[in-house]
Amino acid sequence: MFHVEHQSADEEGRGRRAERAAGAERAPEAPASAARLFGDNLDKAVRYADILADAGVRRGLIGPREVERLWERHLLNCGVLAELVAEGAIVHDVGSGGGLPGIPLALVRPDLRITLVEPLLRRTTFLDEAVRELGLGNVTVLRGRAEEVRGSIESDVVTARAVAPLSKLAGWGLPLLRSGGEMLALKGDSAAAELQESEADLRKLGAVAWDVVQVGEGIVEPLTTVVRVRMGDVVRPASKGARKSARGGRATTKSTGRNGRSGRR
Numbered sequence: 128m129f130h131v132e133h134q135s136a137d138e139e140g141r142g143r144r145a146e147r148a149a150g151a152e153r154a155p156e157a158p159a160s161a162a163r164l165f166g167d168n169l170d171k172a173v174r175y176a177d178i179l180a181d182a183g184v185r186r187g188l189i190g191p192r193e194v195e196r197l198w199e200r201h202l203l204n205c206g207v208l209a210e211l212v213a214e215g216a217i218v219h220d221v222g223s224g225g226g227l228p229g230i231p232l233a234l235v236r237p238d239l240r241i242t243l244v245e246p247l248l249r250r251t252t253f254l255d256e257a258v259r260e261l262g263l264g265n266v267t268v269l270r271g272r273a274e275e276v277r278g279s280i281e282s283d284v285v286t287a288r289a290v291a292p293l294s295k296l297a298g299w300g301l302p303l304l305r306s307g308g309e310m311l312a313l314k315g316d317s318a319a320a321e322l323q324e325s326e327a328d329l330r331k332l333g334a335v336a337w338d339v340v341q342v343g344e345g346i347v348e349p350l351t352t353v354v355r356v357r358m359g360d361v362v363r364p365a366s367k368g369a370r371k372s373a374r375g376g377r378a379t380t381k382s383t384g385r386n387g388r389s390g391r392r
């Protein structure tokens with residue numbers, strides 16, 4: 128368990144110096160844009176950055192070289208995904224690892240209901256502790272591989288970062304979506320090329336629209352690049368399907384075809 132204390136700003140400063148002296152690693156100071164992004168949850172974002180810098184590095188969830196760029200490359204880069212998510216959405220963060228992008232997204236948007244899907248026990252233990260310590264009432268941790276939990280999940284949005292190449296990721300993420308739901312995959316410079324290579328697979332999986340968007344203007348530099356894929360109509364067999372879902376069976380998909388929103392946005 129990490130150690131959390133509720134402190135005033137002065138106490139926080141003394142606490143940070145004391146923890147450093149005691150050997151605990153701390154994240155760099157939050158940049159000004161973090162206050163704009165996280166608003167009332169800035170303190171929690173700072174605490175999460177510190178958890179990643181210390182326990183996150185010690186337990187191998189992020190590399191030690193990430194500490195100096197925790198804000199830009201991780202918390203801000205992930206939190207700005209909020210621009211693409213509708214009010215009150217149900218979100219599943221596939222391959223959450225140390226909670227990225229799910230935890231920054233939950234901090235920016237307390238209205239969302241977010242499940243962090245992660246197969247490795249060591250990582251779900253870290254996530255459970257972080258969620259408890261940060262008091263994130265809108266976040267749940269689910270241990271399992273995405274392809275194992277399909278059938279029991281109908282999500283509005285699936286998020287993922289650094290989990291798998293797009294085609295493979297789509298095979299894991301799209302079956303978790305309801306009709307019209309969206310997968311938001313944080314990708315780097317390869318986004319457009321990966322998307323082009325994956326189009327046939329996306330169609331087969333029931334996707335009807337896809338594009339590359341950039342978010343985070345005025346908050347993070349470089350902007351966050353996201354591959355956005357929208358699911359077509361999902362046909363889930365009724366009562367039989369419910370029994371199948373309980374056993375982890377697949378939902379089936381169909382494309383909206385000529386009358387729907389097929390192809391690129």
Ligand SMILES: C[S@@+](CC[C@H](N)C(=O)[O-])C[C@H]1O[C@@H](n2cnc3c(N)ncnc32)[C@H](O)[C@@H]1O
Nearest residue numbers: 221222223224227245246247272273288289290
């Ligand atoms: C490189 S880490 C990225 C973690 C985090 N998303 C980030 O950006 O820092 C990839 C994560 O995906 C998880 N993972 C791999 N295959 C998965 C699957 N089929 N379903 C869900 N998670 C998976 C791994 O356990 C690992 O935690």
